[in-house]
Amino acid sequence: MPVPAAGLPARVRIYEVGARDGLQNEKTTVPTEVKAEFVHRLAEAGLTTIEATSFVHPKWVPQLADAEELFPRVAGLPVALPVLVPNERGLDRALALGARRVAVFASATESFAKANLNRTLDESLAMFAPVVRRAKDEGVLVRGYVSMCFGDPWEGPVPAAQVVRVCRALRDMGCDELSLGDTIGVATPGQVRALLSLLAAEGVPTEMVGVHFHDTYGQALANTYAALEQGVTTVDASAGGLGGCPYAKSATGNLATEDLVWMLRGLGIDTGIDLGRLVATSVWMADRLGRPSPSRTVRALGNPTQPHKDQ
Amino acid sequence: MPVPAAGLPARVRIYEVGARDGLQNEKTTVPTEVKAEFVHRLAEAGLTTIEATSFVHPKWVPQLADAEELFPRVAGLPVALPVLVPNERGLDRALALGARRVAVFASATESFAKANLNRTLDESLAMFAPVVRRAKDEGVLVRGYVSMCFGDPWEGPVPAAQVVRVCRALRDMGCDELSLGDTIGVATPGQVRALLSLLAAEGVPTEMVGVHFHDTYGQALANTYAALEQGVTTVDASAGGLGGCPYAKSATGNLATEDLVWMLRGLGIDTGIDLGRLVATSVWMADRLGRPSPSRTVRALGNPTQPHKDQ
Numbered sequence: 097m098p099v100p101a102a103g104l105p106a107r108v109r110i111y112e113v114g115a116r117d118g119l120q121n122e123k124t125t126v127p128t129e130v131k132a133e134f135v136h137r138l139a140e141a142g143l144t145t146i147e148a149t150s151f152v153h154p155k156w157v158p159q160l161a162d163a164e165e166l167f168p169r170v171a172g173l174p175v176a177l178p179v180l181v182p183n184e185r186g187l188d189r190a191l192a193l194g195a196r197r198v199a200v201f202a203s204a205t206e207s208f209a210k211a212n213l214n215r216t217l218d219e220s221l222a223m224f225a226p227v228v229r230r231a232k233d234e235g236v237l238v239r240g241y242v243s244m245c246f247g248d249p250w251e252g253p254v255p256a257a258q259v260v261r262v263c264r265a266l267r268d269m270g271c272d273e274l275s276l277g278d279t280i281g282v283a284t285p286g287q288v289r290a291l292l293s294l295l296a297a298e299g300v301p302t303e304m305v306g307v308h309f310h311d312t313y314g315q316a317l318a319n320t321y322a323a324l325e326q327g328v329t330t331v332d333a334s335a336g337g338l339g340g341c342p343y344a345k346s347a348t349g350n351l352a353t354e355d356l357v358w359m360l361r362g363l364g365i366d367t368g369i370d371l372g373r374l375v376a377t378s379v380w381m382a383d384r385l386g387r388p389s390p391s392r393t394v395r396a397l398g399n400p401t402q403p404h405k406d407q
Numbered sequence: 408m409p410v411p412a413a414g415l416p417a418r419v420r421i422y423e424v425g426a427r428d429g430l431q432n433e434k435t436t437v438p439t440e441v442k443a444e445f446v447h448r449l450a451e452a453g454l455t456t457i458e459a460t461s462f463v464h465p466k467w468v469p470q471l472a473d474a475e476e477l478f479p480r481v482a483g484l485p486v487a488l489p490v491l492v493p494n495e496r497g498l499d500r501a502l503a504l505g506a507r508r509v510a511v512f513a514s515a516t517e518s519f520a521k522a523n524l525n526r527t528l529d530e531s532l533a534m535f536a537p538v539v540r541r542a543k544d545e546g547v548l549v550r551g552y553v554s555m556c557f558g559d560p561w562e563g564p565v566p567a568a569q570v571v572r573v574c575r576a577l578r579d580m581g582c583d584e585l586s587l588g589d590t591i592g593v594a595t596p597g598q599v600r601a602l603l604s605l606l607a608a609e610g611v612p613t614e615m616v617g618v619h620f621h622d623t624y625g626q627a628l629a630n631t632y633a634a635l636e637q638g639v640t641t642v643d644a645s646a647g648g649l650g651g652c653p654y655a656k657s658a659t660g661n662l663a664t665e666d667l668v669w670m671l672r673g674l675g676i677d678t679g680i681d682l683g684r685l686v687a688t689s690v691w692m693a694d695r696l697g698r699p700s701p702s703r704t705v706r707a708l709g710n711p712t713q714p715h716k717d718q
Binding site for chain 1: 592594601622623624625628631633663666669670673675703707
């Protein structure tokens with residue numbers, strides 16, 4: 097049994113977002129049965145938390161318009177299957193299908209709250225409050241996403257104090273966990289360290305904080321390593337780096353789960369994931385999408401002629 | 408003036424390897440005048456150390472067979488222009504052209520010494536000794552590359568003590584600096600930390616050590632961050648991630664200089680590099696090579712419609 101490097105957590109939970117955050121940003125329309133098989137394969141590869149879909153209005157995210165068809169096909173899996181709910185209507189739909197974990201999607205900036213929800217930041221938080229309250233009343237676990245935690249396309253760098261304010265509001269509302277999103281992928285490890293330190297100092301315990309990095313500028317894994325050094329034990333990632341086409345000019349892909357697993361394994365941190373099965377799943381999904389995975393680990397290990405000995 | 412995060416160096420020297428390590432691994436044959444313009448553009452972008460070419464026998468590296476034609480075209484630039492010399496014959500050729508910095512290319516493993524040089528490790532070190540001695544006699548600065556410092560395609564994980572032995576031998580020979588190569592890109596940050604700590608404890612000062620990561624498994628920048636935390640101030644990188652086709656299955660690209668500069672800038676670490684000019688250079692070179700750059704930062708910033716505010 098490998099021993100994690102000094103100062104790093106012994107175990108990390110990977111929160112898999114490929115089926116939701118990944119597929120909602122892919123150009124190709126994926127049939128419901130392929131999505132269901134994807135989630136099944138992810139569970140078989142050892143992922144224990146798999147965000148399955150989103151109950152947002154189909155007008156906004158047509159790629160996930162089949163949430164009602166998909167969820168029952170995966171609900172029996174012995175893993176946690178959170179779903180995104182944008183509002184009370186979305187929560188109703190999720191609860192009706194028996195969802196036991198939901199997530200709301202908040203913003204750290206006024207500009208993104210305006211762009212995404214056409215509300216001020218405080219109005220958007222006020223909109224989430226009854227959603228979180230009702231979910232908690234039903235005994236459902238709630239995650240609060242906080243997007244644009246490091247940089248914002250309109251506002252530039254985001255002050256950490258502003259992120260702390262939103263995190264505290266979500267915690268006070270009843271959120272069980274938070275996910276700090278670098279939605280446009282601009283963060284670097286010093287910012288990650290600073291924000292996590294400030295959050296801990298301001299009463300938001302690191303145990304309730306996950307990190308969600310995008311690889312737009314190639315920083316996602318370095319940022320993740322900095323977060324692990326701060327004691328973070330929940331990391332969001334997307335199998336095969338799904339989400340945003342890697343060959344478009346403005347690549348905005350998620351951190352690839354495989355690249356993360358490679359690092360965690362090397363660090364001696366337990367994840368319970370079978371990397372070979374996960375890579376095979378991403379190769380299979382890439383075939384369905386008709387393009388190669390942007391994950392470097394998938395490209396390296398997905399090639400059976402690769403001569404590297406297992407590390 | 409930004410202040411570097413606590414525990415990180417105030418300044419990092421980027422040792423640019425795109426013109427040598429990058430181009431020698433590209434499939435496309437690049438004309439000498441394009442190579443010369445590439446080196447000029449890199450210097451104009453603010454890079455101060457640019458490995459220009461290799462005086463290895465053209466039979467082994469046909470892509471760099473024009474070293475004699477190229478070097479005089481760049482020699483007047485006000486930057487350091489090291490060149491690779493495999494043996495005494497290569498050193499003669501480099502000295503005849505006025506090179507003031509050379510590099511030898513050693514291995515940390517028996518298997519790679521055998522595969523690359525058809526010698527045992529000790530035989531290969533014995534071969535370098537007179538090269539280093541003569542270079543030092545001529546007042547020329549010598550870098551010692553140590554390849555396969557973390558993993559080896561035949562041997563698997565490489566014991567740190569073995570790397571230390573080779574590093575000490577090169578230091579004792581007279582090498583001014585060392586470059587620790589993760590030639591197959593398998594390393595993770597804990598290994599980096601462990602090797603650098605051991606080297607420092609065994610009398611190889613961190614000031615003489617550079618790191619050279621490949622991004623085969625997406626680990627290069629995370630490993631670089633771990634090295635910075637250990638006090639390393641020389642980082643090898645390749646403009647645009649040149650070296651190894653990113654769309655081949657077995658991607659073995661170098662760390663992209665742009666992704667590194669993005670991180671260093673975010674960390675408040677001074678590099679003196681104009682990122683915009685560097686990205687423009689890599690976009691220009693990608694056009695010459697007929698394929699997009701694998702650097703995520705080049706892809707993000709090379710797109711003029713990208714809406715992100717400067718961070």
